[in-house]
Structure formats: structure tokens, C-alpha cells
Amino acid sequence: MNTRRVIIVVAAMGMIIALPVLSLAQTAQVGNRVLGHALEIELGLVQRMKYEQPISSGVVNALLGATGELAKRAQTLAPFQAPQLGPLPGGKFSFGTQGCQNVFTGSDGRKNIRVNQDCSLRRQAEEVIAVNPKDQLNLIAGANDSRIGFNHCSYAWSFDGGKTWGDQIPPFYQFVLADGHTADACSDPTVTFDVDGNAYIGGILFDLNSAASAFVVAKSNADIGGAFYHSPDASLSFQTYSNVPLGVVANDNNPNIFHDKEFIVADANPGSPKKDNVYATWTRFNVATGAGVGANSPIYFSQSKDGGKTWSPGIEISGANAAICTAFSGESNANACDQDQGSHPVVGPDGTIYVSFFNNNTPSSTNNQHLIVTCPAGNDCSLIPSWSAPVKICNDIGGQPLGPNASTGCPAGNGCLPPNGYRVQDSTYGSLSVDQNGKVFHVFSDFRNGGGTCTGPAAAATPPCNQDVFYSFSTDGGATWNSPLNITPSSKFGLTAQWQPWSAVAPDGNTLWIAYYDRSYGNCESTGCNDITLARIKNPASGSPNISYTRVTTSSMPNLIVANNPIQAGFLGDYMWVTTDMKGNPYIVWADTRGMGDGHVEEDIYFTRGCYAGKGKFTLNPEFCSHFDHP
Numbered sequence: 001m002n003t004r005r006v007i008i009v010v011a012a013m014g015m016i017i018a019l020p021v022l023s024l025a026q027t028a029q030v031g032n033r034v035l036g037h038a039l040e041i042e043l044g045l046v047q048r049m050k051y052e053q054p055i056s057s058g059v060v061n062a063l064l065g066a067t068g069e070l071a072k073r074a075q076t077l078a079p080f081q082a083p084q085l086g087p088l089p090g091g092k093f094s095f096g097t098q099g100c101q102n103v104f105t106g107s108d109g110r111k112n113i114r115v116n117q118d119c120s121l122r123r124q125a126e127e128v129i130a131v132n133p134k135d136q137l138n139l140i141a142g143a144n145d146s147r148i149g150f151n152h153c154s155y156a157w158s159f160d161g162g163k164t165w166g167d168q169i170p171p172f173y174q175f176v177l178a179d180g181h182t183a184d185a186c187s188d189p190t191v192t193f194d195v196d197g198n199a200y201i202g203g204i205l206f207d208l209n210s211a212a213s214a215f216v217v218a219k220s221n222a223d224i225g226g227a228f229y230h231s232p233d234a235s236l237s238f239q240t241y242s243n244v245p246l247g248v249v250a251n252d253n254n255p256n257i258f259h260d261k262e263f264i265v266a267d268a269n270p271g272s273p274k275k276d277n278v279y280a281t282w283t284r285f286n287v288a289t290g291a292g293v294g295a296n297s298p299i300y301f302s303q304s305k306d307g308g309k310t311w312s313p314g315i316e317i318s319g320a321n322a323a324i325c326t327a328f329s330g331e332s333n334a335n336a337c338d339q340d341q342g343s344h345p346v347v348g349p350d351g352t353i354y355v356s357f358f359n360n361n362t363p364s365s366t367n368n369q370h371l372i373v374t375c376p377a378g379n380d381c382s383l384i385p386s387w388s389a390p391v392k393i394c395n396d397i398g399g400q401p402l403g404p405n406a407s408t409g410c411p412a413g414n415g416c417l418p419p420n421g422y423r424v425q426d427s428t429y430g431s432l433s434v435d436q437n438g439k440v441f442h443v444f445s446d447f448r449n450g451g452g453t454c455t456g457p458a459a460a461a462t463p464p465c466n467q468d469v470f471y472s473f474s475t476d477g478g479a480t481w482n483s484p485l486n487i488t489p490s491s492k493f494g495l496t497a498q499w500q501p502w503s504a505v506a507p508d509g510n511t512l513w514i515a516y517y518d519r520s521y522g523n524c525e526s527t528g529c530n531d532i533t534l535a536r537i538k539n540p541a542s543g544s545p546n547i548s549y550t551r552v553t554t555s556s557m558p559n560l561i562v563a564n565n566p567i568q569a570g571f572l573g574d575y576m577w578v579t580t581d582m583k584g585n586p587y588i589v590w591a592d593t594r595g596m597g598d599g600h601v602e603e604d605i606y607f608t609r610g611c612y613a614g615k616g617k618f619t620l621n622p623e624f625c626s627h628f629d630h631p
Contacts, residue, residue, distance in 0.1 A: 126573025296330030409570025506584025528559030
């Protein structure tokens with residue numbers, strides 16, 4: 001076996017260090033070819049192919065942990081001294097499901113509330129949130145979580161509108177994969193409520209040293225509210241006492257197949273003919289198409305009509321379109337739109353399913369596109385002909401500085417915005433939402449206005465890095481789209497980076513909420529600190545929207561780099577999340593690097609929600625949101 005070794009020389013803490021990189025023999029120990037190839041890209045052993053989509057960063061970080069690469073990174077930093085862990089706020093350590101609560105409070109009453117309740121310095125990032133339509137004080141948030149090793153999933157719950165939280169690891173690890181083993185890791189958590197208040201969670205499970213990967217679903221019945229999860233099989237007389245059988249959306253033991261970046265969404269519209277159906281979309285990486293590793297990664301779909309117990313066979317819904325998918329396909333159809341990542345499914349008020357995704361089937365490596373497909377409510381969406389051909393929403397312009405950067409942790413082959421080392425999200429995700437009138441909104445960020453000194457290799461690029469956030473809308477069910485509107489123009493925010501946005505539209509369509517990471521405060525553009533900003537767009541589907549901005553974070557989040565956290569550097573997840581309640585109030589979760597405020601720079605999940613309270617004043621203090629006033 002070829003055991004070629006590659007040595008990368010980096011500068012860290014003023015020293016020149018030779019870092020051994022995994023040999024091909026070591027990467028071959030990863031049993032799945034898709035994952036082995038992703039690891040080689042991350043380590044700089046090979047380059048990503050021109051049209052190839054990246055594996056999700058949560059999965060890759062599990063690989064780095066399992067192969068010892070994160071430990072190697074930490075060992076190179078002998079001068080690094082982590083802050084000593086002292087007593088937590090309140091004067092002592094406390095344990096339990098709500099053992100390590102923390103709240104950051106701003107001078108104006110803004111509150112950032114810690115969601116994950118473990119007392120460790122383990123990573124939590126890449127988060128989702130859902131509001132129970134039957135009880136809007138009941139919230140569930142999910143995150144990638146490494147408290148029990150590698151990368152797993154965790155889910156938190158609140159019964160008081162997010163003022164306090166409990167959290168847990170889901171019952172996924174009793175599930176036996178198709179290779180006969182239980183899973184090593186979980187990634188890309190997802191959560192949804194149906195119209196009756198039943199909650200569903202999902203995750204990608206995989207086995208690091210073998211070929212298996214699966215997409216599974218567990219349930220929390222309406223009277224439980226996410227406090228724990230159980231089998232979705234309602235025919236079991238002991239359903240809530242059992243972890244298995246789980247709902248199985250996909251399950252393979254094929255070294256050429258890997259399931260990635262899944263989301264589930266329930267039809268929670270009371271008037272829909274398909275209410276309480278649960279839908280799943282994900283990326284299916286396939287290297288066995290005859291075109292080499294990374295050959296294609298189409299978007300797949302499955303549905304459950306029995307509360308998550310059984311799921312229809314997965315079908316490819318990303319389709320083909322000769323007008324927009326004109327370059328490289330791993331399929332027999334040369335115009336297949338099959339170089340995809342980051343699907344986002346939403347359900348309209350009549351039961352129509354909308355799915356957006358990022359696509360690379362274009363001639364340019366930096367000018368790619370966001371697409372959308374739909375399945376009308378009257379169609380059987382488990383059948384491929386029921387889905388529309390893909391429609392182009394807009395271009396996505398890349399060109400961000402490419403890693404590696406040893407000091408920031410920016411991975412090889414990934415775009416970053418120096419001095420941050422986090423993978424830029426726009427090449428994997430756009431956010432989709434639909435109002436009760438069927439208007440559809442799409443939000444993304446890209447680098448079309450970037451350039452200057454923020455180009456080329458990430459190790460040499462310097463700010464300013466002018467990444468911007470945009471939105472488009474469709475008033476005809478996704479058939480046509482307006483040109484993207486820049487909501488973070490340099491004329492207002494200077495040459496600063498705004499990135500990793502997520503969005504939700506109020507049910508009446510009058511307000512579109514967009515939250516994003518923002519380097520426009522203080523000196524963050526040059527130092528790499530970040531804040532979260534919430535944009536409120538009134539009349540978003542008109543020719544003259546009104547946009548206002550609220551700073552969500554009570555203070556800036558420090559830049560997480562190798563020097564202050566070598567284990568978590570380079571990873572902040574691929575998305576944050578925004579949702580609304582039935583009155584259109586926003587709920588926001590994000591990965592925050594302030595930790596517990598004790599000097600440690602590490603990733604936790606924080607939350608806030610907004611409402612109008614007292615004389616119509618908008619607030620981000622959940623304690624004032626008990627009346628759920630309309631925004």
C-alpha cells in the first residue's frame with residue numbers, strides 16, 4: 001500500500017513547526033470512500049474537484065477527532081495555556097440537565113441565553129430551533145455536540161419560551177447500522193413539530209471505520225414536548241418506553257454512498273390536505289457513477305404518513321434543466337443538476353413542498369447557483385414525476401480566500417474570511433421560507449462584492465472581506481424570482497463581512513426576519529470578532545421594503561483560532577437558525593464563542609427571541625415576550 005506522507009510547515013506562536021499529515025494508509029482506515037476522500041481534502045492531500053461539493057463540516061470534524069488530527073494540532077502549541085476553569089456564576093459548580101445555565105444581559109435588557117446545559121468545554125454548533133404550534137412556550141433546539149466524543153447531536157427543550165433550557169443526547173446510539181455496528185457519530189441535527197404538537201428529530205449516523213451511514217428519526221409525543229424522545233412506532237403499547245425501532249429514512253452499508261446534510265419538516269398547516277405528513281430531504285453523495293470521487297451529490301426526498309414510523313423509498317428530486325445545469329454530471333443525463341448540497345425544505349399553507357439547494361453544475365468554479373424544486377399539494381411527492389424541474393433562484397458568487405491557514409484553522413480547500421478560519425457557509429446553504437399567501441423568500445450570502453486584499457490563499461489574505469447578505473422573493477410559487485437585494489451594502493456597513501444568514505417570514509408575509517454573523521461592530525473586521533445582527537424587513541415582497549437592524553449579541557464574540565482553542569478552531573458549523581411563532585415573532589439560535597464568560601473561547605449555543613412589548617417597543621428580552629405581541 002502506498003504510505004506517502006506529506007509534511008506541512010506552519011508558523012504558530014512564533015515557532016516553525018513541522019506537522020505530520022495522515023498518510024494515505026491512515027486515511028484508508030476510514031471505511032467509506034466518500035469520507036476518506038473528504039478527509040484527504042481537509043488535510044491538503046488532494047484538491048477538491050472542480051464541481052465537487054463539500055461534505056458537511058460537522059461530519060469532517062468528527063473525522064478529524066477520530067483520526068487524532070485535532071489532538072495533533074493541540075500538541076503543537078506547547079506555549080498555549082488555557083484559562084483555568086473556576087467557579088461558575090453563582091459561586092459553585094452545579095450539575096443536572098440544567099446544570100450550567102448562563103445569560104448575557106445587555107444594558108438595554110437584551111438577553112442571550114445559553115441553550116446547552118453541559119458543564120464541559122466541548123463544542124456545540126450548527127443549530128436549529130422549532131416552536132410548538134400548540135404551545136408557543138414549548139421550544140426545541142438541536143445542535144452538533146461533542147460532549148460524549150467525536151461529533152454527535154444534542155437536543156434541548158424549553159417550556160417557558162426559552163428563558164430556561166434542559167438538554168440531552170438523543171436515543172440514536174442503540175440503532176444498529178447496516179454493517180452490524182452502532183454508530184460512532186451523529187451530525188446535522190434537525191427538528192420539527194407537526195400540527196398536533198408532536199416533535200420529530202433527525203440526524204445522520206455513521207461509522208468511522210466502516211462504510212455505513214444512515215438517516216434516522218425519533219419522536220417526542222405532544223404531551224412530552226421534547227423532554228425526551230422515543231420510537232415513532234405508535235403501534236407499540238410501550239412506545240414512549242422504547243428507543244427502537246427508530247424511523248429509518250436511509251440506511252446504507254456501501255463504501256461509495258454517504259448520506260449528508262438532512263432536514264425534516266412537518267406539514268403543520270391546519271388547512272392542508274396533507275397535514276401531519278413529515279418530509280425529509282438530504283444530499284446523497286455517490287462516488288460509483290464512473291466519473292471518479294465526488295462524481296455526484298443529488299438531493300433526495302422521502303416522506304412519512306404515519307408519524308415517522310415508516311418512510312417512502314428515497315428519490316432524486318434535484319432533476320435536470322438544460323438551461324441552467326450545463327456542466328459536468330455524474331449521471332447519464334448531461335444536464336442533470338446533481339452537484340448539490342444544502343437542501344432546505346418548507347411547506348406552504350396548501351401543502352405544497354418547496355426545496356431549495358445549492359448547485360455547482362455551471363462552467364465557472366466561482367459563479368454557481370441556488371435552485372428550487374416544488375411538489376404541488378395534489379401530487380404524490382414520493383414519485384419523481386410529481387416534482388417540478390429545477391428553477392434558478394439566483395447566482396452565488398464565490399472567490400473567498402482558500403485554506404489552509406494554520407493559525408486560524410481554516411481547512412484546506414475551503415473558503416474562509418480572514419482573520420476568521422470558519423468555513424464560509426454560502427457554498428452549501430440558502431435559507432427558504434413561505435408565508436400563508438404562498439409567497440416564497442430565499443436568503444443567502446456571497447462574495448460578489450469582495451476582493452481587494454481578501455483574495456487568494458487564506459494564509460496571506462487580509463481584511464477587509466466584503467461578504468454580503470441578500471434575499472430574493474417569488475410571488476408565483478417559485479416559478480420566477482426577483483433579483484437579489486443586498487441588505488448589508490457597504491454604503492451602510494462599510495467594507496465588512498456579513499455571513500452565514502438564516503431567515504423566516506412571518507405567516508402574514510409582512511415581515512421577513514434575517515439573522516447573520518456580522519463583523520461591522522467596533523474593530524471586528526480586522527480582529528475577527530463577530531456579532532449576530534437581526535434584520536427586520538417590512539413589506540419584503542414589495543418594491544420598497546423597509547429594513548431596520550437590531551444587534552442581537554450583548555457583546556462581540558471573540559475570534560476562535562488555533563492559539564486560543566486548537567480543538568475547535570476552523571469550525572462554527574454551516575448554519576444558524578431563525579424561526580417564527582404563529583404571530584410572526586422571531587426566535588434565533590447561534591453558535592457563540594464567548595463560552596460562559598469566564599475567559600474560555602469555545603462554542604456554545606445561545607438563544608433569544610423578539611417581540612413588541614410595552615408601547616410597541618421591540619425587545620430581545622424573552623421575559624417581556626409573554627404576550628406574543630405581533631411585530
